[in-house]
Amino acid sequence: xxxxxxxxxxxxxxxxxxxxxxxxxxxxxxxxxxxxxxxxxxxxxxxxxxxxxxxxxxxxxxxxxxxxxxxxxxxxxxxxxxxxxxxxxxxxxxxxxxxxxxxxxxxxxxxxxxxxxxxxxxxxxxxxxxxxxxxxxxxxxxxxxxxxxxxxxxxxxxxxxxxxxxxxxxxxxxxxxxxxxxxxxxxxxxxxxxxxxxxxxxxxxxxxxxxxxxxxxxxxxxxx
Amino acid sequence: xxxxxxxxxxxxxxxxxxxxxxxxxxxxxxxxxxxxxxxxx
Numbered sequence: 001x002x003x004x005x006x007x008x009x010x011x012x013x014x015x016x017x018x019x020x021x022x023x024x025x026x027x028x029x030x031x032x033x034x035x036x037x038x039x040x041x042x043x044x045x046x047x048x049x050x051x052x053x054x055x056x057x058x059x060x061x062x063x064x065x066x067x068x069x070x071x072x073x074x075x076x077x078x079x080x081x082x083x084x085x086x087x088x089x090x091x092x093x094x095x096x097x098x099x100x101x102x103x104x105x106x107x108x109x110x111x112x113x114x115x116x117x118x119x120x121x122x123x124x125x126x127x128x129x130x131x132x133x134x135x136x137x138x139x140x141x142x143x144x145x146x147x148x149x150x151x152x153x154x155x156x157x158x159x160x161x162x163x164x165x166x167x168x169x170x171x172x173x174x175x176x177x178x179x180x181x182x183x184x185x186x187x188x189x190x191x192x193x194x195x196x197x198x199x200x201x202x203x204x205x206x207x208x209x210x211x212x213x214x215x216x217x218x219x220x221x222x223x224x
Numbered sequence: 225x226x227x228x229x230x231x232x233x234x235x236x237x238x239x240x241x242x243x244x245x246x247x248x249x250x251x252x253x254x255x256x257x258x259x260x261x262x263x264x265x
Contacts, residue, residue, distance in 0.1 A: 003238045005228045010242045014249070053261045060257045111234060137250055144257035151261045 021059070025050050028058060053151035057179070060145035065183030067138035073191055074131050083219060084199035086210045090219040102127070142180070146171050149179065 004011065029049040036043055049055055073087075078096060082088040099105045104127065108117045115126035125132070150170040157164055170176055194208075200216055203209040210218060229236060 002227055002229055003236075006236065007238055007242050010246070014245070017249075051260055051265055053265055056257045056260060056265075059253075063253070063257075137254065140254045141257065144254060144261065147258060147261035151264060 024058070025055060028055055053148035053155075057145055057148035057152055060141050060148055061179045061183055063141035064138055064145055064180070065187045067134050067141060068184065069187035069191055071131065071134040071138050074134060081219065082195050082199070084217050085195045086198050086208065086220050087195045088219045096127075145179065146176060149176055 025046075029044075029046050032049055032054060033043040044052075077088060079094050080088075081091050081094060083091050096102075100107045102116075103109060103112055104116045104123060105119060113126065115122045146167060150165070150167050153170055153173070153175060154164040165173075198209060201209075202212045202214075204212050
């Protein structure tokens, strides 16, 4: 099947995303019911669990950190380089590039996207569209994490006879920042390690690696 | 390596399907994760 092969990378990650999400929902539901039974409360249905803020806060805190990771990676690699890393442009190539390099305006090709050909605001938006969308998904999933976290905390407060807190009060709590920063630190570690390790290590055949015989000082092949 | 479409054949419908499927997953997931907590679930 040509269509399957042409799109295999997206299909694989879409499939394993769904499998992992279903697995997370089942494991989370079982764990939640164990806790309810320990407190002599009735178990809840699977449908009730997956529509609860308890499930949503766990999903959202991971979403926001992944999209922050790519947002920062895309933005930082415009202006900063790591000599020898295939994840980086080569030193001297920092910046947004000329219209000729970026194939915009008078330098478009017959098959260039329409918004690369037009000037003005549409070209500005399209020139930054990947960063804008990744940033929007980060901001909205972080917002979702804060909303769901507020509901979860207020549910726990109610069980302990404590008054509810507002969303603004929740985003200043250690719970919100613990959930946030525990995800951020692992994303930043992984991106930094990928940038640094790929200077000297190789994976033959991977688009994320330099060719095996490429010298250690060579950055991204396409920026040569 | 025979059964794939060379880049020279241009953009195909399959790529647009993949792109819009991912946009739908992201938009649907975000809407779900924002609306339910706002409803107090």
